[in-house]
Amino acid sequence: MSGAPPPRPLGPVPSAVAAALVLGSYLAVRSGAAEAADRVVERWLTSARPRRSDHVLAVATDLGSSFGLAGTTAVLALTGRRTAAVEVGAAGAHAWVLAQSIKPALGRPRPYELGSSARLVSPPAGSSWPSGHAAVGSAMATALMTVGDRRLALLAATGGLAIGMSRIAVGVHHLSDVVAGWGVGILAAAGSSAMTRRLRLRTLRTR
DSSP, X not given: OOSSOOOOOOOHHHHHXXXXXXXXXXXXXXXXXXXXXXXXXXXXXXXXXXXXXXXXXXXXXXXXXXXXXHHHHHHHHHTTOHHHHHHHHHHHHHXXXXXXXXXXXXXXXXXXXXXXXXXXXXXXOSOSSSOHHHXXXXXXXXXXXXXXXXXXXXXXXXXXXXXXXXXXXXXXXXXXXXXXHHHXXXXXHHHHXXXXXXXXHHHHHHO
């Protein structure tokens, strides 16, 4: 796919932590244990009055959308990082599909639907849990870590964190949704990395 070193396996520990994030968030939401923390963070990140940062947030939050994923993948490919582009594209797409597929598990209302915060973006589809945008952001960051580009990985990790927090600030997710999304993203990146690694090995064997 390129002359860059092959991605490194993510390993069992990050995947186990990610699974714990998803399962822990699910159980906390089902039991009501997540409500207090969700409300505290929501009050911290949202405001009843319009702020100058609201317009920036409404645009920046879409870095975790399918359009943001496509743009990031294209930039990586055009700047010569073909391996990173493949890994990021595969991980982000996997994360989006996985997040959407488990949304029916809770059928959770979004903050703006509960009247607890204002919605600053177009109404998103599906349940609030987990956050698909947070999942995509987390998956992109994890994929960049596997290709060994520390500078890009740090930037992506910061971006993944910011995307998750922005979903709360624009009124469409609870903190526990975002935590689950981060876990989903790591799991998706681990799965897609294993898949692309097998494809690389198969390609080498057939040459």
